[in-house]
Amino acid sequence: MHKQPTTMSEADAFIRECAPWADSHRRFLSDLLAIPPLFQEPLSNHTTMRVGGPAEALVTVADIMELRTLMEYIETRRLRHFVLGKGGNTLFTSRGFCGIVIRLGRTFDACDIHENKVSAGGALSLPSLARQTAAQGLTGLEFACGIPGLVGGSLVGNAGTGSESLSDHLVFIDLLDRKNEIRRLTREEVGFSYRHSNLTAVSSVVLRAHFRLRQSHPQATRQRISSLTEYRGETQPLKFPSAGCIFKNPVPRKNGDSPRSAGALIEGAGMKGVTVGGAEVSRIHANFIVNRGHATSDDVQELIRQVHARVRERFGVSLELEVRIVEA
Numbered sequence: 001m002h003k004q005p006t007t008m009s010e011a012d013a014f015i016r017e018c019a020p021w022a023d024s025h026r027r028f029l030s031d032l033l034a035i036p037p038l039f040q041e042p043l044s045n046h047t048t049m050r051v052g053g054p055a056e057a058l059v060t061v062a063d064i065m066e067l068r069t070l071m072e073y074i075e076t077r078r079l080r081h082f083v084l085g086k087g088g089n090t091l092f093t094s095r096g097f098c099g100i101v102i103r104l105g106r107t108f109d110a111c112d113i114h115e116n117k118v119s120a121g122g123a124l125s126l127p128s129l130a131r132q133t134a135a136q137g138l139t140g141l142e143f144a145c146g147i148p149g150l151v152g153g154s155l156v157g158n159a160g161t162g163s164e165s166l167s168d169h170l171v172f173i174d175l176l177d178r179k180n181e182i183r184r185l186t187r188e189e190v191g192f193s194y195r196h197s198n199l200t201a202v203s204s205v206v207l208r209a210h211f212r213l214r215q216s217h218p219q220a221t222r223q224r225i226s227s228l229t230e231y232r233g234e235t236q237p238l239k240f241p242s243a244g245c246i247f248k249n250p251v252p253r254k255n256g257d258s259p260r261s262a263g264a265l266i267e268g269a270g271m272k273g274v275t276v277g278g279a280e281v282s283r284i285h286a287n288f289i290v291n292r293g294h295a296t297s298d299d300v301q302e303l304i305r306q307v308h309a310r311v312r313e314r315f316g317v318s319l320e321l322e323v324r325i326v327e328a
Helices: 008-032 064-077 126-135 142-146 151-156 218-235 262-268 297-315
Strands: 038-042 054-061 081-083 090-092 097-104 111-114 117-121 170-176 182-186 205-212 242-245 279-281 288-291 324-326
Touching: 008 054, 008 064, 054 064, 064 097, 064 170, 064 205, 090 297, 111 126, 117 126, 126 142, 126 151, 126 218, 142 218, 151 205, 262 297, 279 297, 288 297
Parallel strands: 054 097, 081 097, 090 324
Antiparallel strands: 038 054, 111 117, 117 205, 170 182, 170 205, 242 288, 279 288
């Protein structure tokens, strides 16, 4: 795990490292953006785990023109940046982020439905996408009703539940690439696998996703959403902040046997209920780490390390992280 500041002097030193950045670029951001940028903004306010130090700047882009101008500025000056959705499956360190954290504004959250074709903006929430398509009697995305993410970020990690993934019904996406050009890529061109896409390896922003769903009946689709919501409430620790599942489930073996889930392995290793500071391995679902109210990113990362080590020691399985840890 990453070393993080434990004293005020260490935190001050990190701020001094970013000071030249702040002096050089704050005015540009303030002049460019219709929505005022936030400087030294605690990322704990913008992640579902409610931990993380300050971002040098957190900005919300109002439209595609602002986004393209911002990305050109970032690329020409080689500034660090991170595109943040709802903040699920994301863990910033206690040092924060020495760069620009970007969020997409309301013009990016439109949902257009024509027959069985759905066009969803990158900033549209998955629960909203699930509800809007279900109301039109379209089936295929009901599982997304319980995933607290946005379309863009969720496609980057190919979010899903169980055997269902967001990419299953995807036709193509529109993205802004690192050359500041808008491109359209098919599902095959993107390249998806379990809780992964090749979008993680490129500096791009998902602007819009296009899905093709199956026709069903609105009552049936709404009932499935209701059932899934109830099941989620019974099986996940919704009363406390979390980042979602910490580890990916192990992939099926070559002989076709299904391995135990990450949650079952963690519970079998005796880690359920174990705490570090304010972070706890959930007593409801062992693949969740929850913030009991005063956790730090250090606490969470140390608990992740302990869980990983214990499962490997007990079962010989090296669990792969599903949550993304963002370097300061």
